[in-house]
Amino acid sequence: MRNKMSDGSGVKLVPAVQNAMSIMRLLAAQGRPMGATQIARETELNVSSAFNILRTLSHDGLLSFDPQAKTYRMGMGLMEFAVPLLGANPTDVIRPSLTAIAQDHQTMIALWQITPTERIVLTDRFTAPNILHAVLAQNSRLPAFSGAIGRCYAAAMNLTEAQTRKGFDTVRWQDAPSFESYWADVSRARETRTGFDRGQLFRGLDIVASLVCDAQGVPRLGMSSITIAGQQSDDSLGHIAGALAEAAAQIERCLFGRPAET
Template identity: 30%
Template sequence: MPQGDNENGRQEPRIGTVASTVAILRQLASTPAPLGVNAIARSLSLTPSSCFNILKTLVSENIVDFDPNTKLYTLGAGLVSIARNALDPDAAYEIVRTRLEVLAETWGMTAGLWRAHSDRILLVGYVAGARMMRIQMTVGQRLPKLIGSVGRCMAAAMDLDREELARRFAGLRWESAPSFDEYCEQVEEAKRQGWSIDRGQFVRGATTIAVPLQREDGDLKYCLVSTMFTGQHDDDKVPLIVKELQQIARWASRPIDGSGVIQQPPLRQSTRSV
């Protein structure tokens, strides 16, 4: 029987049907064309009857779609709500999206929301301003928690000692890496000013500004981030962009009932003259 690691690192047997179900979903996700039961079973070394029974259950739960004419299977819409809840359990992006759209359009840049999850940060959602060349991203992408402008904000909030920060910094991969001393100074700066900027160190040619979206309990779970081409805006425009991000962060950080749901802020005009 296949083995898996439990949270203590010990090997435990995996439930065969569950493992097969996950393998079938991954197979459908990785293949652009619809697949038949025999093709799926053959690629995963499953018996056709077992594969069919699993697919039948997944179809009944709207997790997989079945075309009765072609006898082929594809991923179903039921996965969307599951994935959405896993990616953004507080529905925070829907709350800030309208404000981020205004920001992105005003400044001609990309604006997004990142969420901390374990030792990673996840891109919950983003919008790109209308300009001939845009920075496109991938919703759901994961990065190390302490990298880039978001990482400096996270490190500032975590208040790690220098030894632990050095250990984590050593595992980060940058395109134009700062020295550890420089990174420490940037973390301290983020702690003092309440935001952080990365000027082409994580990704050459891209400048990102991150503003933490902290909850009333002080926990840093989200960061609002603007991403632009390096040199796109003069340095004197940075404080204006930061100000708008901070306004969104303040409005969006107010819990309405303590359940993790965040209150919808009123829409305001951008502070930039256009």
């Protein structure tokens, strides 16, 4: 069982709260009632701890308990917390997470909408204060295969090499990579859910990205960190990519109802 006492940033976390969240995520992902023993096994908690958490959550209405079947499922009490977000602009919901990534990693994060016509459209930017950064015009449009996002897009769409090459040829690269290296990056993006572009789409810019897909696996949003070349080390770019991939997974679960990957 992994260590849940810290998130890796030195912040001390509360195990009981994390365990409760693990239980609720499990029940949300399963979409069906489960017994306490099975929940404990799936979340790697001892039965006593799981039972106490389940009893507390059901007491407050966050879970619903069936006394006949002795099973738990998501409760109507969750609507108390969800109602303020219903009908909200998705960008407003996403903003705190992307702003935090921008500030924590001293970068500029661009949020892109992915259209059905294989374009990406810049809808918002989130920038750390007092950093030198590139300026992109709102509503800028690029082919979906562009740069770091493009590598993630081809990976998420599970395109063939021939289909990817056709999309690759629609991009205006300032320092074009070979298609072979681009295709290799797509293969890596299938595993990591992140893409990198080092001065190829735009000279002098380092870009890392991840995608948000809906419940059917269709790419809906792109998130890219864009920094001046040399501002970030290879390691720090890797950390940014990891933060974007983690944010993408959370957005998928919360906004699009996509089950967490196991």
